[in-house]
Amino acid sequence: MGKMSQSKECIAMLLAGGRGSRLGALTEDIAKPAVTFGGKFRIIDFPLTNCVRSGIDTVGVMTQYQPLLLHDYIGKGQDWDLDLLYGGVSILAPHAAWYTGTANAVYQNENFIQTYNPECLLVLAADHVYKMDYSVMLDYHKKVNADCTIAVIEVPIKDASRFGILNTAPDDSVVEFDEKPEKPKNNLASMGIYIFEWDVLQKYLAEDDKDPDSDHDFGKNILPNMLKDGRRLFAYRFDGYWKDVGTEESLWQANMDLLDDMHLGFQGWHILSRSGGRAPHFIAPTGSIRNTLITEGCEIYGSVENSVLSEGVIVEKGAVVKDSVIMENAYIGKNATVQYAILDEDTIVEENATVGQAREDGGKLVLISRGSIIGREEK
Amino acid sequence: MYTGLCLSDPHPDYYSDGSGLRTLSATRFAGRYRVVDFMLSNMVNAGIYDIGMILNSHYQSLIGHIGMGKEWGLARKSGGITFFPPYLTDERQSVNSEIDGPLQRAVQSLSSAKTEYIVLVDSSMIYNMDYRRAIEAHRTSGADVTAIYAKKRLDPGCCENTVVFDILNGERVVGVGLASDSAPADGCNVSLGAYIMQKKIFFQLVAGEKNCGMLRFSRTLLAEALGRLRVLAYEFKGYSAQICSVETFFQHNMEMLDSEKRNALFNFENRRILTSRRDTLPTKYGQSAEITNSIIADGCQIEGTVVNSVICRNVLIKPGAVVKDCILQGGTVVEKNAELGWIITDRSVIISENRKLIGANTYPAHIARERVI
Numbered sequence: 211m212g213k214m215s216q217s218k219e220c221i222a223m224l225l226a227g228g229r230g231s232r233l234g235a236l237t238e239d240i241a242k243p244a245v246t247f248g249g250k251f252r253i254i255d256f257p258l259t260n261c262v263r264s265g266i267d268t269v270g271v272m273t274q275y276q277p278l279l280l281h282d283y284i285g286k287g288q289d290w291d292l293d294l295l296y297g298g299v300s301i302l303a304p305h306a307a308w309y310t311g312t313a314n315a316v317y318q319n320e321n322f323i324q325t326y327n328p329e330c331l332l333v334l335a336a337d338h339v340y341k342m343d344y345s346v347m348l349d350y351h352k353k354v355n356a357d358c359t360i361a362v363i364e365v366p367i368k369d370a371s372r373f374g375i376l377n378t379a380p381d382d383s384v385v386e387f388d389e390k391p392e393k394p395k396n397n398l399a400s401m402g403i404y405i406f407e408w409d410v411l412q413k414y415l416a417e418d419d420k421d422p423d424s425d426h427d428f429g430k431n432i433l434p435n436m437l438k439d440g441r442r443l444f445a446y447r448f449d450g451y452w453k454d455v456g457t458e459e460s461l462w463q464a465n466m467d468l469l470d471d472m473h474l475g476f477q478g479w480h481i482l483s484r485s486g487g488r489a490p491h492f493i494a495p496t497g498s499i500r501n502t503l504i505t506e507g508c509e510i511y512g513s514v515e516n517s518v519l520s521e522g523v524i525v526e527k528g529a530v531v532k533d534s535v536i537m538e539n540a541y542i543g544k545n546a547t548v549q550y551a552i553l554d555e556d557t558i559v560e561e562n563a564t565v566g567q568a569r570e571d572g573g574k575l576v577l578i579s580r581g582s583i584i585g586r587e588e589k
Numbered sequence: 590m591y592t593g594l595c596l597s598d599p600h601p602d603y604y605s606d607g608s609g610l611r612t613l614s615a616t617r618f619a620g621r622y623r624v625v626d627f628m629l630s631n632m633v634n635a636g637i638y639d640i641g642m643i644l645n646s647h648y649q650s651l652i653g654h655i656g657m658g659k660e661w662g663l664a665r666k667s668g669g670i671t672f673f674p675p676y677l678t679d680e681r682q683s684v685n686s687e688i689d690g691p692l693q694r695a696v697q698s699l700s701s702a703k704t705e706y707i708v709l710v711d712s713s714m715i716y717n718m719d720y721r722r723a724i725e726a727h728r729t730s731g732a733d734v735t736a737i738y739a740k741k742r743l744d745p746g747c748c749e750n751t752v753v754f755d756i757l758n759g760e761r762v763v764g765v766g767l768a769s770d771s772a773p774a775d776g777c778n779v780s781l782g783a784y785i786m787q788k789k790i791f792f793q794l795v796a797g798e799k800n801c802g803m804l805r806f807s808r809t810l811l812a813e814a815l816g817r818l819r820v821l822a823y824e825f826k827g828y829s830a831q832i833c834s835v836e837t838f839f840q841h842n843m844e845m846l847d848s849e850k851r852n853a854l855f856n857f858e859n860r861r862i863l864t865s866r867r868d869t870l871p872t873k874y875g876q877s878a879e880i881t882n883s884i885i886a887d888g889c890q891i892e893g894t895v896v897n898s899v900i901c902r903n904v905l906i907k908p909g910a911v912v913k914d915c916i917l918q919g920g921t922v923v924e925k926n927a928e929l930g931w932i933i934t935d936r937s938v939i940i941s942e943n944r945k946l947i948g949a950n951t952y953p954a955h956i957a958r959e960r961v962i
Contacts, residue, residue: 249871250887288659289868469873483868487660489855490620490886490900491872492848499880505871505887506621509848519871 216296217327218268220348220405222261223316226254226336227274227309232457235579236554241273243336244280245461246537246555248468249505249520250485252283253455256341257334258290258299259482264344266332268297270322272315274304289484297326311426317415328408333428335402339464340452341479342403347446351405357441358410358433360384361403363448373399374429376445384443387434398445401452404428410441458577462552465518465535469501486521486538496527512542526561533569549573554580562586591724592704592788593632593640594695595712596803597625597651612644613713615651616832617918619845619854620886620901623654624832626864627854628712629661634860635720637708639668641698643691645675645802654865661863671698690800699788707791711782711803715841716829717854717862723823727785732821734790734811736762737783739825740776743768748833752780752807754822762820765812778822780807781829790818828853839933839953842899842916846882869902877908893923901936910940914950918958932956 226243236245243254254271261269269292273280286292287299302319309315316323316333323331330351332344342361351359362376370391376398377386388394414432418424424431437443451471453464488507493499497510504510507522512529520538525531528545535552542548543561550573551566559565563584567573578584597614614625625642632640640663642655657663658670673694699707706727708720718737727735738754755764756778768777782803786794794810795801801810811820828850830841844850855862869888874880879894888903893910901919906912909926920937923929927940931948935958940946944962948954956962 250868480868480870485866485868487861487863487866489622489851489862490884492846492851492884493880493882494848495882497880499874499878501876502874503871504874504885 217329218297219328220266220330220332220344221268221270221297221323221326221328222257222266222332222334222344223319223323224254224257224261224269224271224334224336225312225315226271226280227277227304227315228335228337229275233461234458235577236458236461236552237276238579239276240279241276242456244276244283245455246520247339247455247461248465249503249518251481251483253339254280254284254336255290255481255483256339257336258284258287258292259479260340260342260344261332261334262290262292262482263479264342264346264348266344267292267294268326268328269299270302270319271299272302272309272319274309274315277301277303283484285484290482311424311431312428313415313418313424313432314426316411317419317426320412320415323408331406331408331411333404333406337402337456338452338454340401340448341450341481342448342452344403344405347403347448348405350446351444354381354383354444355442356405356444357407358436359405359444359446360433361401361448362398362445363401363452364397365399367394367397370394370397370399376400378445382445382447384437384445387429387437389429398447400429401448402429404433410436458552458575462535462575466516466533468503468518469516488521494527497525512544520555529559534566551576551578553578554582556581558583560585591635591637591639591706591708592699592702593628593637594692594699594707594709595625595628595632595640595642596691596710596782597642597644597648597712611650612647613832615648615654616713616838617901618715618832618842619851620884620899622862622864623651624715625651625655625712626862627715627717628710629655629658629663630860630862631716631718631720632708632710633661633663633863635724637720638663638665639702639704641671641673641695642712643673643695645691648674656865660865673698690798690805691802692795692806693798693801696792696795700792704788707784707786707788709784709786709791709803709806713833714782714829714831715854716781716825716827717857717860718825718827719860723783723825724785726823727821730821731819733786733818734814734820735785735823736811736820737781737785737823737825738778739781739827739829741779741829743777743779748831748837750804751831752782752804754778754780756822759824760821762811762822763815765807765815767808781825782807784811835933835953835955836951839916843897843914845884845899846897851884867902875908914953916953935959938962 292299375388377396455461455464491508494511498513500515502514503518509524511527512525514531517534519536522539523536525542526544529542531548533550538555540553540557542559546559546563549566550569557578563586566576597612616624663670751768753768754762757763832838872889875892878891883895883898885900886902891906892908893906896913898915900917903920904917905922907925910923911928913930915929916933918936921934922939924942926943928945931953933955937959938956939961
């Protein structure tokens with residue numbers, strides 16, 4: 211950064227410090243944004259790629275929980291073309307005090323943001339897979355002259371009580387926040403994507419910091435406070451694919467969605483990632499593949515159906531993998547069976563071992579944690 | 590300090606993949622690689638981050654692939670990749686005037702470099718080798734030049750200008766010849782076109798030469814120096830291959846279906862073969878896909894039948910299509926119920942519905958890029 215003083219119109223702050231405890235063992239030793247998705251991506255690839263493709267070249271990534279793998283993965287941002295001399299990606303780990311909430315995380319990095327003297331600040335979560343052009347949202351934000359614009363997606367009204375719902379006026383200005391309402395009045399769910407006027411937000415962050423009763427959270431504190439003061443808050447409607455991957459089930463489902471529809475890759479831009487660059491996969495004469503995603507470094511001697519395989523997975527002869535998400539370098543031994551399961555990285559399923567039960571027989575989704583060795587006797 | 594020198598095209602007469610567009614080093618291999626990836630990876634895996642790439646002709650595709658060398662860790666402030674195209678020394682030179690020979694182009698830049706050793710390689714060779722060990726052997730043996738070779742059978746399809754060595758007691762090179770001059774036999778000592786030597790020895794060898802490439806270096810300069818220089822042989826025991834014709838392009842790509850050969854190139858945790866990455870999605874197999882004995886790169890959508898084939902990135906194979914004994918390069922589309930056997934497609938070829946194209950195992954048919962059949 212040095213002595214350069216070029217301002218940026220809009221920079222992004224990415225909240226990547228969450229534990230993602232609903233993902234169970236998958237996030238025991240890595241942060242949720244580092245969880246693998248779709249064979250060769252990690253969840254953080256989605257907001258990072260979206261930023262770059264939207265022309266936002268400055269991204270602060272606020273890490274906290276288990277940051278090691280995430281820091282290593284992001285590196286200097288070279289895989290997202292974010293290795294820039296001025297701007298690019300910056301990793302912002304807490305250095306004075308732990309981040310106490312989403313708003314506090316941004317507030318603690320006020321100096322970083324100020325370096326770029328931005329007009330607008332884009333605040334992003336890293337819990338979802340979606341492709342979105344933030345520059346269109348930014349145009350909208352300016353057009354309606356908002357202090358804050360919140361991206362929303364229409365959800366079926368019966369599911370609305372699971373989301374943060376925005377009640378809006380006909381011009382899509384926000385009149386009320388309804389966090390997980392029992393009786394939803396609207397079906398516009400917040401996507402956790404905000405654009406703020408930076409000077410306005412700064413004031414609210416400073417006030418919030420002095421409030422001892424605050425959770426220092428955007429959704430719970432900052433946005434309601436702005437609404438109370440009559441600030442201009444608008445909903446921005448997004449109608450693409452957007453999927454929460456915050457639970458084991460939703461992560462499994464989002465992976466399976468890729469089998470039905472390649473919306474994440476074949477329309478518009480593709481997602482940038484730090485893939486390992488291994489040899490193409492090999493399917494042996496004994497291998498059989500149906501309705502499956504397979505990537506580099508895999509060797510398939512057995513049978514794979516309705517599954518998503520990450521790099522370097524080996525499925526030995528006679529083994530059966532069905533309805534499963536298999537992460538990097540997992541090994542499935544001869545005549546083993548894996549059904550309706552998520553196998554985390556480096557899992558070994560030994561010869562003749564069984565994991566999970568058939569989904570059609572009412573089996574429950576099984577999660578096998580990183581580096582586990584599943585022998586014949588266990589399940 | 591070591592400097593690697595790669596010669597991109599020691600056999601300018603061959604256009605290996607039938608395209609007539611790419612130097613040997615830029616030929617596609619094993620579904621996602623270019624031949625040059627092997628030598629660049631061997632170098633950087635041995636800690637050699639200062640590499641000169643000598644270009645002769647048809648190199649546009651090669652430069653495009655290597656770029657600044659980012660994927661190999663060669664986009665650096667010191668060292669990194671330096672290209673030596675044919676017209677570079679004298680601004681008055683026109684395309685028609687005499688140009689400096691391949692090795693001469695690098696000499697000037699090398700003479701001012703701090704480098705002590707030169708690792709000179711033919712970048713049209715395919716093998717994964719630990720150059721650290723060869724360098725170590727060179728230093729401990731006190732050789733003036735270490736020549737890397739493999740003992741192998743010369744098959745009929747081998748490249749015309751393949752260099753073979755006479756080696757005394759498994760150690761000293763006492764003769765350099767061409768494979769075509771001697772009767773092919775089992776256990777030939779085939780040069781892998783890789784030499785390790787001190788910079789000053791390299792300069793001595795090429796001094797006074799005007800137009801010296803890899804072949805002249807091995808065949809003449811080194812051969813003539815065998816009396817005064819200690820040229821020691823270093824055997825490489827792994828898999829190696831060289832592509833120099835459509836037939837050998839087909840043959841060596843198909844060898845990658847053999848797990849032993851494939852692993853000899855790609856199954857080293859510490860010596861990965863690096864290449865450009867595009868983050869293409871994993872390959873999607875549909876409900877009707879039938880695949881056997883094939884290697885398949887990412888980004889494909891496969892709903893048809895694929896047998897004994899090498900499929901590059903972003904290939905679409907529609908339902909009912911049958912692809913057998915083929916190499917399909919990036920972006921090829923095989924429409925419904927089309928049938929292909931012994932076919933090589935260049936990139937972005939489209940095979941229309943119900944078409945049937947069959948080459949022969951002795952003559953795989955090549956379809957030029959962006960053709961619609």
